[in-house]
Amino acid sequence: MTSSAIPTPSGMNRLWYGGDYNPEQWPREVWDDDMRLMSRAGVTVATIGVFSWARLEPRDGEYDLAWLDDLMDLLHATGVRADLATATASPPKWLIDKHPEILPVTQDGTVLSHGGRQHYRPASAAYREHATRLVRVLAERYGDHPALEAWHVNNEYGCHVSRDYSDDAAAGFRAWLAERYGTIDALNAAWGTAFWSQLYTSFDQVDPPRVTPAGTNPTQTLDFDRYSSDELRACMRAEIAVLREVTPEIPVTTNFMGFFKGLDYWTWAGDLDFVTDDHYPDPEDPEAYVLAAMTRDLMRGLGGGRPWILMEQATSAVNWRDFNAPKPAGMHRLLSLQSVARGADGIMQFQWRQSKAGSEKFHSAMVPHAGEDSRVYRETEALGAELASLSHLRGTRSEARVAMVVDWPSWWALEQDSMPARISYVEQLLRWYRALHRRGVLVDMVPAAGDLDGYDVVVVAGALALSDDAVAALAAVPARGGQLVVGYQTAVLDEHAHARLGGYLGDLQQTLGVWIEELWPLRSGALAGVAAGPVSEWGEHVRVRDAEVLATFSGGDLDGLPAITRRADGDGAGWYVATAPGALGELVERVLDDAGVAWSSLPAGVEAVERGGHRFVLNHSAVPVEVEVAGRSYGVPSRDAVIDPL
Structure with missing residues (x-):
């Protein structure tokens, strides 16, 4: 698929608009009313079959597809395209009874039961066999159906079970480690098993990082995070392989979940024809739109700048927070337009008709419990009409001159136990993003070892555990005329979670002109100089080699020591920020000015x-x-x- 727009076998030139549609929850007579209301609302796509495995295959090898035949025909007659799910996210009870070994296991050994969803272990051969069998049945049945627009593989991988500690996972982990390291000696070196007498003499001795009397080995835990992301991805790839074999012209996606810690989406995105995302900003959080914007930019980045689809959002309240506030009038439209502005070629919702029963009955929908004579449905109609008027934007891109590095292994390592302080990786990113967003600057999210040459400013913060290749890519930015801004807790460790000796930072020491003598978490403090004012969370004993000191710590144990530095390199520069300034915007403006990036001072909100x-x-x-x-x-x-x- 080479088109800049979302690939469409039907040649559809409209933006996606619709939602998860679950007519199996309703009597047949409701379906006709759904078609009438979809037409009124301008719905173009419906996601169907997400949790239908038990209905599609009520008994082992026996399929009931007549209802889905009717549904596909009905959608086609109404002019609504089908984003058809593979239904593998929730195995039926007969499969659990036949293969109880499918059930996942928590870190403390608890076996999770049937009765919710995502009750499967990714490494289970029985699960994969039955899942791919169902996928083949659906692909052969509906691959040529005129309503089929795309395949929707599984649903929100890892949402509830991103880490399985079962015996199947143990076997899978050992095989993954053998492929990664080759020899047990290499594993011992990478894991530092000389510490606490953790030496292994064969891969068969290695287990997942289950509950221990004291903290688990940090590198073992980091590798298990990598393995777990890869194992879930292998489930997805097994389904995709069937779909590519049977229906090679139908595009394939699965729905991501924004800044979801469990899965390294950089490794996943290349398997998909287009990226989709589920995101649910909290209406009570006045700054939720900033995280939403950063998430939209991440989706655009995961797709290499190509358009993406907002696959799920709530029209009003969700049902899973402690307090589920509804969206006030206008908020849903604004967040939808925000997605379009940041590269979305479609706006979808969960779900079309609000459920009468089940765990999500209080989750809002396009057609609420109150029916069509309601604020929510009127907004649904209005948004559909507005999106139809924006169809000419489909396939267009936006160019950013500023990039921010997002690195999942660093996220996993930064938030482990036994660290200098408990730090949120997403908050590290959001702090810098917020300052750029407030100045109207579009930001691309990029991987640590990605192509940075097209960016005038590259910001990297909290990227704790970087490979030498990633460090080298960052270090090259100032030399070619860019502005590299490095925040604290970056390149402190290598990719094995080993400390970089001699002042941390690795090759970035030369680029930045500084090294770090000692890490010094702060509860509060102050700065003098650029971005003068309060600081929080972090400090460091920074030693300067050949950098300009722009700000120093004021008061406390770090009084007078460098806090913000700049080392010029021709037209470029390397900036180091050893704390969290309250006046970060002032520093960001100076960096943007040095880079020649235009910005505007925008009001809050x-x-x-x-x-x-x-x-x-x-x-x-x-x-x-x-x-x-x-x-x-x-x-x-x-x-x-x-x-x-x-």
Whole structure:
């Protein structure tokens, strides 16, 4: 699939709009009403069959597909395309009874039971055999159906069980380690097993990092994180292999979950024809739209800049928080337009019709319990019409001059036990992203060892456990004229979670002109110089070799020591930030100015994004705003948007 837009065998030139559709939960007469309401709302795509395995295969090898035949025909007659799921996310009870060894096991040895969803261990041969058998049946039955738009593999991999500690997982882990290291001596060296008498003499002795009397081996834990992501990916790839064999022209996706710690999405995205995401901002969080924006940019980055699909969001309240506030009027539209502005070629919801029974009956939907005479359905209709008017944006891209590094192994390593302080990796990213977002700067998310040559500014923060290749890629940025901004807890460890000796940072020491004598977590403090004011969370005893000191710690044990430094390298520079400044925006503005990247000072709650020759100015706040962006003035009502053709 080479098109810039979301691949479509039907040639559909509209944005995706619709939601998860579960008609098997309803009497047949409701289906006709659903078609009427979908037509009114401008629905173009419905995701079907996500949790239908027990209905599709009620007994081992016996299939009931007549209802799905009817549904596919009905959607086609209505003009709605089908995003057909493989239904493998929730195995039926007969399969669990036949193969109880499918059930996953927690770190403390608890076997998880049937009765929820995702009750399978990824390494189970029985699960994969039955899952791929079902996929083949569906592919052979519906591969040529005129309603079929895409395959939706499984659903939210790892959402509930991203780590399985069963005997199957142990066997899979050993095989994975043997392939990774080749010899047990190499594993011992990588894991540092001389510590605490953890030496192994064969791969057969190695177990997953189950509950121990004291902390587990950090590198063992990090490798188990890698293995677990790879094992779930192998499940996905097994299904995709069947789909590619039987229906090679039908595009394939699975739904990601934003900044989901469990899976390294950089390794997953290349298996898909297009990236999709599920995201549920908290209506009570006034800054949730910033994390949402960062997540949208991650999805665009995972797809290499290509458009993506917002596969799930809530029209109003969810059902799984401690307090499930509804979205106030306008918020759902704004968050949907935010996705379009940041590269989405489709806006989908969970779900179409709000369930009458089950765990998600209080999760909002496009058609709520109240029916069509409701605020939510009226907003559903209005959003469908507005998205139809934006179909010309389909397939367009946006170019960013600023990149931020996102590295899953560093995330896993940073949030392990026995660290200098408990630090949130996503908050590290969000702190820098928030400052850039407030200045209207589009950001691409990139992998640590990715291609950085097209970016004038590269920000890397909290990337704790980087390989030598990743460090070298970052170190090359200033020499070719870019601005490299390095935050604390970056390149402190190598990819095996071993400390980089001699002042941490590895080859970045020369690029930045500094080394670190001692890590010094701070509960609070202050800065003097650039970004003067309060700091929090972290400090370091930084030693300067040949860098300019822009700010120093003020007061406390680190008084007078460097906190922010800059080392020029021709037109480029390497910046090091050894704490979390409260006035980070001032520093970001200086970096952007040095890089020649234009920026605008935006009011709180406002974002400005350009895509396809249009500027989206979105006001997420509860008050109207007047804002100037790139020489143009905009008046934007509260929780509203202006879409300006440029």
